[in-house]
Amino acid sequence: MSETNKDIAVAFYKAVTEGRVEDAFLLYAGTPYLQHNPLIEDGMEGLRKIVTWLTDARCEIKRVFADGDHVILHSHWHGLSDNPRGEAVVDIFRLEGGKVVEHWDVIQPIPETSANINTMF
Amino acid sequence: MSETNKDIAVAFYKAVTEGRVEDAFLLYAGTPYLQHNPLIEDGMEGLRKIVTWLTDARCEIKRVFADGDHVILHSHWHGLSDNPRGEAVVDIFRLEGGKVVEHWDVIQPIPETSANINTMF
Numbered sequence: 148m149s150e151t152n153k154d155i156a157v158a159f160y161k162a163v164t165e166g167r168v169e170d171a172f173l174l175y176a177g178t179p180y181l182q183h184n185p186l187i188e189d190g191m192e193g194l195r196k197i198v199t200w201l202t203d204a205r206c207e208i209k210r211v212f213a214d215g216d217h218v219i220l221h222s223h224w225h226g227l228s229d230n231p232r233g234e235a236v237v238d239i240f241r242l243e244g245g246k247v248v249e250h251w252d253v254i255q256p257i258p259e260t261s262a263n264i265n266t267m268f
Numbered sequence: 269m270s271e272t273n274k275d276i277a278v279a280f281y282k283a284v285t286e287g288r289v290e291d292a293f294l295l296y297a298g299t300p301y302l303q304h305n306p307l308i309e310d311g312m313e314g315l316r317k318i319v320t321w322l323t324d325a326r327c328e329i330k331r332v333f334a335d336g337d338h339v340i341l342h343s344h345w346h347g348l349s350d351n352p353r354g355e356a357v358v359d360i361f362r363l364e365g366g367k368v369v370e371h372w373d374v375i376q377p378i379p380e381t382s383a384n385i386n387t388m389f
Contacts, residue, residue, distance in 0.1 A: 149335070155285070183389065185382035193383065210360070212303065212335035219333055219340050221360060221372065237358040237374045239331070239342060251342065251388065253358045253374045262307035262314065267372065 149213035155241040156218035157211060159247045166202040168194045177246030184252050188239040201229065206236075209268045216242050223268055224254075232257035270334035277339035277361040278332060280368045287323040289315045300366030303375050321348065327357075332389045334380040337363050344389055345375075353378040 157176050162171035170198045172191040173178070180190045187193045206227030212219040225233040234254050241249035257267055276296050283292035293301070293312040301311045308314045325347030333340040339361045346354040355375050362370035378388055 165368045177378055179342055182384050185379050185384070185388060188383045189386070197356045210338075212333060212338055212360075214333035214335055214340075217331075219334055219335075219358075221374075235372075237340075237356070237360070237375045239333075251356075253356045253388075255343075255374045258306050260295055262309045263303050263306070265302055265304045265310070267306060267374075 149218075150217065151245065152157065152216065152218050152242050153212040155242060155245055156213075156220070156247060157208065158207070160220060163194055163198070164201045164204075164206050165226070166198050168198050175247055177243055177248040180247070183250060203231050204258045216251070218242065226256070228256060230256045232259065270336065270339075272366065273337065273339050273363050274332050274334045275365055276363060277334075277341070277368060280328065280361070281329070281341060284315055285322045285325075285327050287319050289319050296368055297386070298364055298369040301368070302370040304371060339363065342378065342389070348375070349377060351377045353380065 159171050159175035162175065168191060182193050184191045187197055200245050204224055205225045208220055209223060210221040220238045222236045223233055224236050227234050237253050239251040240247050277354050280292050280296035283296065289312060303310045308318055325345055328344045329341055330344060331342040341359045343357045344354055345357050348355050355377050358374050360372040361368050
């Protein structure tokens with residue numbers, strides 16, 4: 148189940164970030180869709196309202212994990228803000244019956260300097 | 269393996285956040301210990317240098333996930349900054365042979381207002 152959930156969550160994420168919000172919900176999301184990102188309203192309409200914020204940016208998924216009905220993505224975004232180094236982002240999705248029904252995220256601007264040489268990824 | 273890794277990573281996290289850095293490394297961590305938090309140097313010494321930042325704060329672990337050799341914690345911190353609402357944090361640990369050997373995190377201050385009623389957790 149976890150591997151299938153990974154595929155579903157990644158397909159949903161890519162569709163949304165490419166601006167195909169209606170397709171994303173039709174194919175991969177359930178109702179209700181609970182949103183925990185404080186800038187976004189619940190459901191498909193919440194994502195439709197902010198989708199240009201995502202499509203004007205670009206995302207590189209670095210790692211995908213799954214545990215039961217949850218899928219976790221660790222990604223490097225550019226263009227969500229003016230920060231030239233971009234943001235480190237973790238998204239957590241909960242699925243029910245193969246549909247994405249809940250989303251949390253944590254977003255941090257990547258600082259200019261670091262105490263180590265390993266990058267945030 | 270994943271369930272055992274959860275126990276190890278949580279025990280390591282709690283020991284470090286309670287200020288028992290040497291115990292944490294003796295019992296639960298390997299060498300080298302690669303650090304991706306840009307404020308912290310690699311290894312035990314890196315955590316020893318910033319440990320009062322953690323012990324002056326408090327943490328509530330909300331969710332723990334594991335996928336193979338990775339463990340992911342989603343937590344609500346208070347006291348890492350002056351933000352009265354605290355921070356949403358995701359930590360990712362990689363384990364090798366039952367020892368924690370690599371750490372990433374993403375930290376976001378919780379904003380005063382939200383577009384939904386679901387909280388960041």
